[in-house]
Amino acid sequence: MVSREEIEHVAKLMRIEIDDPTIYERVDKMIGYFDILDSAGVESEEISVREIPLANLREDKYIPFDEKLIEKLNSYKGTYVRAPKMI
Amino acid sequence: MNIKISALQFTREVQSGNISAEDFIAKTMEQIQNVDDSLHAFLSINDKAIDQAREIDKKIKSGGKIGQCFGMPISIKDNICIKDTKTTCASKMLENFIAPYDATVITKLKQQDAIFVGKVNLDEFAMGLSTEFSAYGPSKNPWNLDYIPGGSSGGSAVSVSAFECVTSLGSDTGGSVRNPASFCSTVGYKPTYGLISRYGLISYANSIEQIGPLTRTVEDTAFMLNLIAGLDPNDNTTVDNNNEDYLKDINSGIEGKKIGVIKEMIGEGIDPSVLSATKDAISKLEGLGATCEEVSLDMVTYSVAAYYIITATEAGSNLARYDNLRYGYDFSVEGYEFNSYIEKARKKLGPEVTRRMILGGFVPSAGHAGKYFLKALKVKNKLTRQINDAFKKFDLLISPTVPILPFKIGEKINDPVALFLIDINTVTANLTGKPAISIPYAISNGLPIGIQLIANSMNDKLLLQAAHALEKTVKLPEVPI
Numbered sequence: 001m002v003s004r005e006e007i008e009h010v011a012k013l014m015r016i017e018i019d020d021p022t023i024y025e026r027v028d029k030m031i032g033y034f035d036i037l038d039s040a041g042v043e044s045e046e047i048s049v050r051e052i053p054l055a056n057l058r059e060d061k062y063i064p065f066d067e068k069l070i071e072k073l074n075s076y077k078g079t080y081v082r083a084p085k086m087i
Numbered sequence: 088m089n090i091k092i093s094a095l096q097f098t099r100e101v102q103s104g105n106i107s108a109e110d111f112i113a114k115t116m117e118q119i120q121n122v123d124d125s126l127h128a129f130l131s132i133n134d135k136a137i138d139q140a141r142e143i144d145k146k147i148k149s150g151g152k153i154g155q156c157f158g159m160p161i162s163i164k165d166n167i168c169i170k171d172t173k174t175t176c177a178s179k180m181l182e183n184f185i186a187p188y189d190a191t192v193i194t195k196l197k198q199q200d201a202i203f204v205g206k207v208n209l210d211e212f213a214m215g216l217s218t219e220f221s222a223y224g225p226s227k228n229p230w231n232l233d234y235i236p237g238g239s240s241g242g243s244a245v246s247v248s249a250f251e252c253v254t255s256l257g258s259d260t261g262g263s264v265r266n267p268a269s270f271c272s273t274v275g276y277k278p279t280y281g282l283i284s285r286y287g288l289i290s291y292a293n294s295i296e297q298i299g300p301l302t303r304t305v306e307d308t309a310f311m312l313n314l315i316a317g318l319d320p321n322d323n324t325t326v327d328n329n330n331e332d333y334l335k336d337i338n339s340g341i342e343g344k345k346i347g348v349i350k351e352m353i354g355e356g357i358d359p360s361v362l363s364a365t366k367d368a369i370s371k372l373e374g375l376g377a378t379c380e381e382v383s384l385d386m387v388t389y390s391v392a393a394y395y396i397i398t399a400t401e402a403g404s405n406l407a408r409y410d411n412l413r414y415g416y417d418f419s420v421e422g423y424e425f426n427s428y429i430e431k432a433r434k435k436l437g438p439e440v441t442r443r444m445i446l447g448g449f450v451p452s453a454g455h456a457g458k459y460f461l462k463a464l465k466v467k468n469k470l471t472r473q474i475n476d477a478f479k480k481f482d483l484l485i486s487p488t489v490p491i492l493p494f495k496i497g498e499k500i501n502d503p504v505a506l507f508l509i510d511i512n513t514v515t516a517n518l519t520g521k522p523a524i525s526i527p528y529a530i531s532n533g534l535p536i537g538i539q540l541i542a543n544s545m546n547d548k549l550l551l552q553a554a555h556a557l558e559k560t561v562k563l564p565e566v567p568i
Binding site: 002006007010011013014015016017018019020023026027029030031033034036037038040042043045046047048050052056057058067069072073074075081082083084085086 | 389403441469
């Protein structure tokens with residue numbers, strides 16, 4: 001069971017404004033389903049990490065890109081992205 | 088002109104001069120015009136397709152170097168970037184996004200003279216299995232317009248099934264190629280993780296998603312794999328397939344092969360007609376010289392929960408970029424504080440995406456990660472070990488692709504857990520990185536049933552040989568459109 005407050009807190013952190021009242025019930029139902037993992041018996045299991053050797057990474061070199069990507073943004077000035085005020 | 092032909096038939100016909108690429112593309116565009124108002128497979132159409140085909144015909148006539156596709160019409164899921172075309176991910180957030188570069192699969196297909204007839208529908212950001220979560224409305228199943236086509240690559244499956252293209256590319260994160268392939272009676276392929284570059288695929292859950300073809304035949308899938316598989320310096324998760332020829336020896340058959348029938352995928356909740364089709368497929372495989380035996384992978388029971396936790400977590404991170412500053416729609420920044428602006432801008436994301444982003448914030452968060460995210464990773468690990476153990480005994484594994492038949496549009500949209508459970512047979516291949524294929528196998532009450540075969544990593548060739556052998560035993564009616 002996840003409380004309404006917990007969902008609102010996470011939504012705020014994710015910068016999501018909740019205006020659909022059904023979202024609480026649905027998210028709670030989804031998370032409730034995840035409780036099935038409590039009976040999976042995997043407590044002692046290791047978590048493996050996929051390792052990629054440095055040798056497999058592409059060369060770190062400058063590749064010119066001719067198009068001005070900034071012009072694809074909705075709001076920019078010169079070479080800067082225009083964003084709302086932070087304070 | 089008959090447009091109801093396979094990719095290999097198409098290339099042979101154009102190469103031999105029996106048909107022109109231009110005529111075929113024109114007929115295909117006409118088919119799209121005729122049927123897509125009802126089916127809604129396409130989100131955008133390539134208006135230059137016929138001109139591009141004409142150029143390919145000219146190249147053929149002049150004896151110029153021509154690629155292996157000979158102007159073959161292909162549809163592309165709208166989460167794969169084609170330079171200078173809209174790539175919306177079926178989201179209002181990317182309604183006007185024009186891709187600045189080609190995905191690697193697109194570059195490779197362009198080099199082979201493929202023609203992209205259009206971009207096709209999906210659940211928003213590929214989050215769903217019915218195409219009902221597209222911001223532009225659902226696609227319809229060509230076998231019965233009241234029913235969902237599956238998803239998230241629903242537009243891809245519909246376009247292949249309804250002869251609006253010869254083949255399509257989709258993406259498969261938890262069954263998103265195989266599920267709609269099963270529901271629309273096409274072949275759907277999820278390759279070994281890393282076999283096909285994800286560069287230019289808009290990210291949802293990078294650690295498990297793969298681009299995969301949807302085709303009319305298994306041979307066509309092998310043909311497509313020959314064109315798009317292999318190492319890519321732009322995607323360091325790609326693996327070297329040593330230029331494997333997947334078409335060569337595709338008729339090898341499956342005599343002497345051992346096939347495990349996954350017990351947990353034919354149990355509770357399976358539709359009787361799906362179970363009956365699966366048993367029939369097993370008998371056919373035995374008739375072809377394979378031996379089939381039940382195998383238990385008990386982690387399958389927990390795979391759906393693990394899958395949704397892992398994908399939501401990765402989606403929460405991947406979708407953080409949609410703040411309307413770098414990507415987004417026309418919504419002025421003036422008069423807003425930073426956080427409230429992003430909150431307002433994200434209202435353009437649909438309900439399922441919003442829910443999954445919240446889940447993606449919750450399950451890996453402090454105080455909850457141990458119960459959800461870390462446990463999901465442990466299930467993934469144990470499931471991988473179990474399936475690797477199974478492949479020590481078996482060459483292949485079998486199950487129905489989806490345990491139920493396609494359902495009516497709107498029937499399950501309000502029940503997220505019921506929707507989750509439809510993925511039970513497909514997510515295992517994604518979580519473990521194994522290749523899997525859905526083969527059209529039967530029709531029940533006018534609705535298609537697909538059979539899934541799974542192979543060990545990098546055994547894609549064996550998987551296609553087995554799928555081809557099974558496919559040859561099946562004769563299905565033509566789609567009623």
